[in-house]
Amino acid sequence: MAVTDTSLKRVLVTGGAGYIGSHVIYALQKTRRYKVICLDNYHNSQPKALTRLEQIATDALPEGATAADKASAIIDVHKCDLTQPEQIRAVFKKYGKGGIWGVIHVAAYKAVGESTEIPVTYYHNNVSATIFLLQVMDDFDCTRFVYSSSATVYGTPPKVPIPESTRLQADSPYGKSKVMAETIIDDLTHGTPLLYALITIVDEKEYSPTHEMASYLLAILQMAVGRVKDPVLKVFGNDYPTPDGTCVRDYLHVLDLAEGHLLALDALAPESKLFDNCPTEARYKAYNLGRGQGSSVLQIVEAMRKATGFDYKTEIVGRRRGDVPDLTADPTLAEKELGFKAKQDLETACRDLWNWQTKKKKKKKEQWTP
């Protein structure tokens, strides 16, 4: 019997094979309410992550699973480069007008440092691609959009925990490309009464192992696996205006982060009534996802020590250029309006990260392992 998915809402996830995207798909599949369409160019990911997701979702199906349940476990996979509008168009064409219920746009180039080296590539991948996607969505009457942004849009925030009302003022081309995308989406919701967009802003940079080596968490992780020759952990500055003087970050578990994206998508359904009493201008909302509680570098080192058993040696050195004292998110609005609540604490995050590290093969390419 052919698998039918008529009761499922089709959701297109860009960058679905990547670290964040794959966890977003995992969260979507768990609901068994969505049919996931994955777009990825596998620039920094591999298709086998999607095979694994299908397996996990299929294994988790309850007894007496319906045809729709079974269909929700299977991903429609499209190799697609978002900088090629005709490729995006071909995917939408397959599902027809109104055929895709919503989009979660995760795909982006994400390395702050690299963005200063090849800025135009970043603007091309993060801004032009978003424009293309929005144009095709418009052509195919797809009106629900969740954009995965980044805490870097706030630059050095004047107030911590960071509320959504903070002015956008990024420092790097990467950050600026995210600000531009947010600006464009905001304007689009004014001009096109049909678009409903939510922006989920997450401090994901520090948490994703595929990102910059500069990330403390990754550096700390690398040490524990014995890859670092000189195992002295540099702490860049202990004279910041924070409790112990080291930089504070809001280390959100990637599963919580993925849950935040799912909740944002759910909120775009008519029954959520999120936009019911809003004027046209308010069909765009941003939500900061985070634990609302930051952890300092020294606290992270301590948590990682517990998770890995590795005896870290630290050395306090000078401040690093571009570091911001505190990037703790204020998730109050996300809690109130989306029902978001970070479930995982720092210890769990560190333990899972350690498991991820020890499980994954010694390859350069990332592999998704839940």
Add this chain to the structure above:
Amino acid sequence: MAVTDTSLKRVLVTGGAGYIGSHVIYALQKTRRYKVICLDNYHNSQPKALTRLEQIATDALPEGATAADKASAIIDVHKCDLTQPEQIRAVFKKYGKGGIWGVIHVAAYKAVGESTEIPVTYYHNNVSATIFLLQVMDDFDCTRFVYSSSATVYGTPPKVPIPESTRLQADSPYGKSKVMAETIIDDLTHGTPLLYALITIVDEKEYSPTHEMASYLLAILQMAVGRVKDPVLKVFGNDYPTPDGTCVRDYLHVLDLAEGHLLALDALAPESKLFDNCPTEARYKAYNLGRGQGSSVLQIVEAMRKATGFDYKTEIVGRRRGDVPDLTADPTLAEKELGFKAKQDLETACRDLWNWQTKKKKKKKEQWTP
């Protein structure tokens, strides 16, 4: 004998058939130092403007004009849509690596009001297209870039006359698209040591007859030709913090504006030494072009009265949303570093505009008539 142009520098002008672009080409041709390559999609212009430019330049050739002189009068015309990167690439390919000396990027969608209706189209045309152009330039070792920006990037400027150090804070999607393009160019000059970019920021909006009907100058003009049924000129607010209470603008003559673009291009030649003592980060400079002296609405009405002989009736009504009290540019830097000096006064501008209006055919489409 075949026309040779080896002694000429090839300069690509985007939007060259449009109102500003055609005047820029006119200024370039007058020098007989440049070979103009014109890119235009004729969205808001016509190819015959270019034929006229060739005729004017050919007629102006001195006796004993060299082959190069003659070649400088002829424009290499390419119908090209800047939102189609392969079309840009095809043009650059024709001239080969290093074959194009510099680019003056004028092409853009320019109507503030329209930009709120179709924002994504504006971002696509003004931001994505600029990214495409910069990418292709990079591929073909073209490193000199003059970007024609707009005073609207300053939103409501905190200080008047407006210096280049003013923060960028546009209000409309059009203005924001210009800010984004400037931001991208700025970042690119950091990442790519070969690019030298100048931004010429002009308050061209109020002066170009093809722009919004909201423009006072056009409204005033329309009245004088008897197209307006109820010939009472509305003056939107006379309680602004300006000498006579009405809004003040820096009405720059389009020929001065074009001259400013030419000077910016000239300044990118090694012999100008403009960037010689600058660090890598300073290979990007912005210049505000203007007369440095604003004219109020009432002053403009008076000047147009003189130019047209039409007896204007004015009515003071309430302020118009989005209007900024004063947009007078501070051209000090452009004067000092580029040698820019607006030559035409307001009376000349009004007279020429009136000539342009009375000469042009009663067609909807704009025609370039110098």
